[in-house]
Amino acid sequence: MAYNVLIVDDSQTMRKVIRKTVSISGFEIGDCWEAGNGQEALAILDSCWVDLILADLNMPVMNGLEMLRELKKTELHSHIPVVLITTEGSEKRLEEAYALGIKGYIQKPFFPETIRDVLTKIMEEIRD
Amino acid sequence: MIDEILKNAIVVTGQVFETMFYTPIAVQQEEDELDSSPPSVSAFYRGEIGFEGRYSGKLILTIPVELAKTMAINFMGLEEAVSDAQTMDTVNELCNMICGNIFSHLDRKTIWNLTLPQTHEVSGQAIEADHGERTKAIRFDAEGYAVQLQIQLVPES
Numbered sequence: 001m002a003y004n005v006l007i008v009d010d011s012q013t014m015r016k017v018i019r020k021t022v023s024i025s026g027f028e029i030g031d032c033w034e035a036g037n038g039q040e041a042l043a044i045l046d047s048c049w050v051d052l053i054l055a056d057l058n059m060p061v062m063n064g065l066e067m068l069r070e071l072k073k074t075e076l077h078s079h080i081p082v083v084l085i086t087t088e089g090s091e092k093r094l095e096e097a098y099a100l101g102i103k104g105y106i107q108k109p110f111f112p113e114t115i116r117d118v119l120t121k122i123m124e125e126i127r128d
Numbered sequence: 129m130i131d132e133i134l135k136n137a138i139v140v141t142g143q144v145f146e147t148m149f150y151t152p153i154a155v156q157q158e159e160d161e162l163d164s165s166p167p168s169v170s171a172f173y174r175g176e177i178g179f180e181g182r183y184s185g186k187l188i189l190t191i192p193v194e195l196a197k198t199m200a201i202n203f204m205g206l207e208e209a210v211s212d213a214q215t216m217d218t219v220n221e222l223c224n225m226i227c228g229n230i231f232s233h234l235d236r237k238t239i240w241n242l243t244l245p246q247t248h249e250v251s252g253q254a255i256e257a258d259h260g261e262r263t264k265a266i267r268f269d270a271e272g273y274a275v276q277l278q279i280q281l282v283p284e285s
Binding site: 010011012013014016017020058060086087088089090091092093107108109110111 | 143144147148200203204205214217218220221224225227228229232233236237238239240242244
C-alpha cells in the first residue's frame with residue numbers, strides 16, 4: 001500500500017535524502033510533498049491529502065514542536081501520524097513531542113532499514 | 129569538560145561520516161603532517177553551529193571543498209555533479225548531525241538548543257585553529273583529506 005508523505009525539514013538536501021532513503025528502504029510512497037518549515041507544512045496540509053508527516057524539530061519560522069501544537073488544534077489534521085527525523089536527543093524535548101502526539105522518532109544519522117522498520121510498524125499499528 | 133566533549137566528538141564524527149556519507153574517517157595521528165590534504169587543496173568550507181545548554185559555545189567544521197562535494201554526492205546518492213549550494217547545505221547538515229549527537233550523547237537530560245548552521249568558503253590559511261582551555265580542535269583524515277573539528281566554549285557568566 002502506498003502512502004502520501006509530507007517531509008518537513010529546512011534543509012533541501014536533507015529533504016531529498018529522506019525522500020530517497022524512504023523510497024529505497026522499501027516503504028511505498030504515493031505522492032510526496034516537501035516543506036521547509038512548519039508553516040509551509042500547514043499550508044500544504046490545507047490542500048493535499050497526507051497520510052504521514054516526517055518532520056525535523058529545529059527549523060526557522062515555525063519549528064517542529066510549534067507545528068505539532070498547531071496540528072493538534074485542527075480536527076482535520078490532528079489524526080495524521082507524525083514521525084520526527086531529527087538530531088534532537090534530549091529526553092525532555094522528546095517527552096514533549098510524544099505528549100503532542102508524535103508516533104515515533106528517528107535520530108539522524110540513520111540507516112535506511114531504521115526508517116523502513118519504524119515507518120512500517122507505525123503505519124501497521126494505525127491500520128489495525 | 130572540553131576534553132569530554134572532544135572524546136564524544138571523535139566517536140560521533142565517525143558515525144556520522146560513515147553512516148550517511150559513506151566516508152571512512154580516522155583521527156589524524158600526531159606524526160602525520162598537519163595538512164595531509166593533496167597539495168592542490170586550497171579551498172575549504174567552514175561550517176559553524178552554536179549550542180546552548182549546560183554550557184554554550186560553537187562547533188566549527190572545516191573541510192576541503194573537494195571532499196565536501198564528494199560527500200554531498202554520496203549523501204544524496206547522485207550520479208551527476210552537485211552545486212555549491214547543495215554542497216554547502218550538506219556541510220550544514222554535517223554540523224547539525226555532529227553537534228546534535230555530541231551533546232545528546234553527553235547529557236540526554238539537558239535540553240541543548242542549536243542555532244541554524246551556516247557554511248561559507250575560506251582559504252587554507254583560515255583553518256589553523258586556536259588552542260586553549262576553552263578552545264580545542266581535532267584533525268581527522270578522511271580519504272586522504274584533512275578535516276578539522278573545533279569546539280569553542282563561551283565562558284560561563
